[in-house]
Amino acid sequence: MIAMPDQPSRKPLVELRNLSKHFGEGQARVDALRDVTLTICSREVVGLLGPSGSGKSTLLNAIGCILEPDQGWMRLDGEVVYENRWLRGNLRRLRLEKIGFIFQTHNLLPFLNCTDNVAVVLHLAGWKKSAAIARAHELLADLPVDHRKVAMPGQLSGGEAQRVAIARALANRPRIILADEPTAALDSVRAGIVMDLLHKLAVEQDAAIIAVTHDEKILGRLDRIYRMVDGALSS
Amino acid sequence: MNLAFRDIRHKLGRFVLTSLGLSMLLGVVVTMAGIYRGQTADALALLQATRADVWIVEAGSHGPFAEASRIPGDTREIVARMDGVSEAGSLTLQTVQLVQGDRRLRLQIIGYEPGRPGGPATLIAGREITSNRYEIIVDRQTGLLPGEALKLGRRTFTVVGLTSGIVTLSGDSVVYLTLADAQQVQFDLAPPAARREQARGAARGSTDLVNAVVARVSANIPASLIAAEISRWKHLSALTAAEQETLLTRTVIERASRQIGLFMTVLTLVSAVIIALIVYTLTLDKTRDIATLKMIGAPDRTIIGLIVQQALLMGVSGFIIGTAFVYAFRGVFPRRIEMLPADIAGLFVVVVLVCLAASALGVRVAVKVDPARALAG
Incomplete structure (x- = not known):
């Protein structure tokens, strides 16, 4: 794990209060989130652990503004976005501006090369083409996977694809990065590299990183670990 | 992007x-x-190629393309003498089907009087008919070339000219003969009833019949005026080129x-x-x-x-x-x-x-x- 330098006070970026979500009714009712209260600050890399069906993905979807909770309160990067209902209309714009996603299967768009897969986020945010390409090249060089910048996703190894996916997640300089099993497809060496990278990014971009994981080999590289059981959170 | x-x-x-x-x-x-x-x-190609202003046909008929029409051969002279008519020509029209070499041809034969209205407007090869007998102008769709022979009835015709794109509504190629030849071919290819009458020695009717007379009118004279004057004679119908065109497009093509x-x-x-x-x-x-x-x-x-x-x-x-x-x-x-x-x-x-x-x-x-x-x- 990269040593964290002394920094000014950390700002809370993800704040959840009594967030709840259930699916189904009656005997089929499943409480996916039960009064989840959580605060994650900038420059933190937090792990969410738990068995399948414990509510990790539901929590990630709720923080990512993909899934509407039933009740509770949520503030992202200083903006209250949910208080028993969505308070902001354009949630996709919110995701575009504040949240970066890293997927287990990297989800690179198969019809775009590596550069364009990173630049597409900037294109959606309204960047000029040349600036978007330059930023994409810069990120690919940082990771480093710039030697594959014109390759199509189908031509990449698992590690390369994951690094391109990370570059895409970081392109718009989001304050919150949600990672779903970011190292599941990687060996321990590459998993370590990715985690070091996430730490570095958290510090450099003053961002919060929340990673859902089952991967025991990266537990030591997380700042905090939360465990989820039947929709409830415990540290 | x-x-x-x-x-x-x-x-x-x-x-x-x-x-x-x-x-x-x-x-x-x-x-x-x-x-x-x-x-x-x-449908309009033949009509337009004829460049006629007025079509004169049998009374009560809608013209040679829509209905059968037979009028005496001397009608042309009567029409040509009218004030406002600059020239007139007789036409016969007949559809025949024949085998030429290994091909089956379906043709529309137009009999016309060379030098008078009714003949082909332009030729893409060869020349106009200059002899009174046994010369024919064909459309290039027939596949025939100038100098080749075509047998119609009992007579053989020599191709002297080629037209392009002159076909009937059903896509049959149009060929042009002199009026005399066309009337002879009509007689040669007469229906069985006529042949039976001929065989029993009945008097042969006049073969000087045509299907239509086409007229061109002088400049500044409305074609409709001439058509109306001809229609007043009772035993003939007259249609202007515009009426003939409307008749074809509205009824036949509809x-x-x-x-x-x-x-x-x-x-x-x-x-x-x-x-x-x-x-x-x-x-x-x-x-x-x-x-x-x-x-x-x-x-x-x-x-x-x-x-x-x-x-x-x-x-x-x-x-x-x-x-x-x-x-x-x-x-x-x-x-x-x-x-x-x-x-x-x-x-x-x-x-x-x-x-x-x-x-x-x-x-x-x-x-x-x-x-x-x-x-x-």
Whole structure:
């Protein structure tokens, strides 16, 4: 794990209060989130652990503004976005501006090369083409996977694809990065590299990183670990 | 960054094959429109080639193209003497079917008086008929060339000239003989009843009958005035060229246009269904990519643009390929295909509208895709 330098006070970026979500009714009712209260600050890399069906993905979807909770309160990067209902209309714009996603299967768009897969986020945010390409090249060089910048996703190894996916997640300089099993497809060496990278990014971009994981080999590289059981959170 | 174009480039082979398949279907639609225009042009070709201002036919008849008409051969002289008529000519029309070499020919024989109205307007090869007997001018569609022989009835004719594009409504080639030859051929090929009468020794009726007289009127004299004057004689009907044209397009071609219109509508609907199914399938294939785009913040207009642009690209490229294919091979089609720019532009607009409508199904699927699907393993 990269040593964290002394920094000014950390700002809370993800704040959840009594967030709840259930699916189904009656005997089929499943409480996916039960009064989840959580605060994650900038420059933190937090792990969410738990068995399948414990509510990790539901929590990630709720923080990512993909899934509407039933009740509770949520503030992202200083903006209250949910208080028993969505308070902001354009949630996709919110995701575009504040949240970066890293997927287990990297989800690179198969019809775009590596550069364009990173630049597409900037294109959606309204960047000029040349600036978007330059930023994409810069990120690919940082990771480093710039030697594959014109390759199509189908031509990449698992590690390369994951690094391109990370570059895409970081392109718009989001304050919150949600990672779903970011190292599941990687060996321990590459998993370590990715985690070091996430730490570095958290510090450099003053961002919060929340990673859902089952991967025991990266537990030591997380700042905090939360465990989820039947929709409830415990540290 | 055009996502639709990038996606197509990624799966170019599939897109090209799909567009080619679609181009065949849209090519048939273009062909149908071309056949309709060709049929109209064919129907009017003979009329326009004659360059007559007034058509004089049997009383109560609608002219030689729509109904049978027989009038005495001297009608031409009576018409020619009228004030305002600059020249007039007699015409006979007869359809024959014969075998020439290994080919079966169906011909419309026009008998006319060389030097008078009714003959071919322009020749693309050879010369006009100069001899009174046994010379013939044929359309190049017959495959005959100047100098070749053609047997009609018991007589053999020498081809002396070629016309181009002079055919009947049903696409039969038109050939021109002198009036005397045409009347003789009519007699040679007379129906069995006439031959039976001849065999029992009955007096042979006059063969100086024609089917129509065509007249050109002097400048500044309205053709309708001459036609009205001729009609007043009671035993003749007269139609102006405009009336004859209207008669042909409104009555003779109307049914054909309805049939072709029906086929075009059905084919356009089939094209719409096929485009809709292709776009729907392509959208289903991209569900995860669409979920990813939504998750990273792509607005609906970007997703809808991806689907609609692909439908339009497919339809438009299919239309262009199909139209180019029909244009390139229209010469070998057995009927005339007339491709008018206005028709092509109109069909293009229809294809664009069909593509927009057909993409609705794919758009509906895409808009409903849950961004959380991007997180599914």
